[in-house]
Amino acid sequence: MKLRVLVFINALAVAVTISAVNYYFQHKFYDMAITFVATIISSFIVFYYLIEKYVYSKIKLIYKLIHNLKLGRDLRDALGEHMSSDPINDVEHEVQEWAREKKTEIETLRTQEKFRRDFLSNISHEFKTPLFAIQGYIEALQDDDFEDRDMARQFLDKASKNVDRLSYLIKDLDEISKLESGELPINYTKFKINDLIKEIIEASDLKGKQHNIKLIFKQKYDEPILVIADRQKITQVLVNLIDNSFKYGKEGGHTWITLFELHDQVLIEVTDDGMGIEEKYLPRLFERFFRTDTSRSRQIGGSGLGLAIVKHIVEAHQQTINVRSTENVGSTFGFTLQKVKQNIPFPHIPILKS
Known part of the structure; x- marks a missing residue:
């Protein structure tokens, strides 16, 4: 609803009320008509001035600040922005849109944070398993001092397989990283x-x-x-x-x-x-x-x-x-x-x- 329409409705309500009271006590239609016209004009001017000065101007400023924040502009530029004729409706839509965007951003950040935690947990586990296995085989060989050569050969083979697994992990992670960043060209x-x-x-x-x-x-x-x-x-x-x-x-x-x-x-x-x-x-x-x-x-x-x-x-x-x-x-x-x-x-x- 535009400002003039809103003010006119309020002025009309006041004028009708005062005119009705005047007619009730004096029973003069002419006086009631004069009272109605005078009241509606004066009420319109007063309401328009008060609402424009103390309400609409503040809403316009809020709208400008929200609009400039969304566009990433300096707040000092707000006063020079073009405004529509219905800032209350604009503010409502801007705030609703802003709220939806922030909700989407928060959900995206939560998803990314969960993905980061899961990824770190997974990669830690993937690296930890072969590393612990290699460490265990090496410690066993050190304790045995290669006295049991067959066992030593088996442990070395197993340690070698775990080293290969680590190499595959590093190679695959490096390849994914390069694919994501575009460092690996696609040769058509x-x-x-x-x-x-x-x-x-x-x-x-x-x-x-x-x-x-x-x-x-x-x-x-x-x-x-x-x-x-x-x-x-x-x-x-x-x-x-x-x-x-x-x-x-x-x-x-x-x-x-x-x-x-x-x-x-x-x-x-x-x-x-x-x-x-x-x-x-x-x-x-x-x-x-x-x-x-x-x-x-x-x-x-x-x-x-x-x-x-x-x-x-x-x-x-x-x-x-x-x-x-x-x-x-x-x-x-x-x-x-x-x-x-x-x-x-x-x-x-x-x-x-x-």
Whole structure:
């Protein structure tokens, strides 16, 4: 409601009241009309002056301060700001919007703080486990003074494996950090995704046999499918997803790699028939060090960063990755890549600079 309307309503109410009282005592319509006109004019002037001076001016100042704070401007600039004709309504909307923004900021900060605590706790545990193991083996060797050479060799082998685990952790953390900061450039090239998948299957065949899991790639298309991506990094994505299917697949199971041609993209899916994942865990699956089954994850090894790296690589290509899973049925990880259309020149794609 605008100031003039508000003042007029109040002046009208006062004028009607006074005129009615005047008519009640004098019973003169002419006097009542004069009283009504005089009262409404004088009341309007007085109310307008008082409200403008002592209420509206303060509200305008509050509005200007809020508006300038939101814009990050110096408060000394407030007096020169343009104001609308209805500052009360503006203040209400500004405060509501400000409150929503602050609530969102607080929730974001709480989420980030929880993520930071969880990350520090996880990374501390991940480093502490192999370090304590190495320390224990070295102390045992020092106490034994290498008298039992067979035991010494076993302890050295175990210490070496834990050193390797530490190296993998540091390497993966460094890679994620560089991917996030853009220090690892995406070198776009054209290549046949069909051929790359076949190469990876051949290289992973031995590991699949060790886990008693068969790799299956059913090629539905006669023509090769060309994509634009960083071949080395997409190789890393596929290897990580296939290794993940080996770790969590079932004995004597299968891993399927499937291609789906979309309009201007290619969808690559890696599916296993393993233990599956509970639905409540799916939103957090690509977080660093997140494990749905901690006990088994420790046994099968890995840095716990594989899926986080996969997500970062795919998003660095400006593409998407998703997962769907059903407990005791299996899981499917799918990601998209930019497709090269036939007879269309190689498009310009911005490359991340280091």
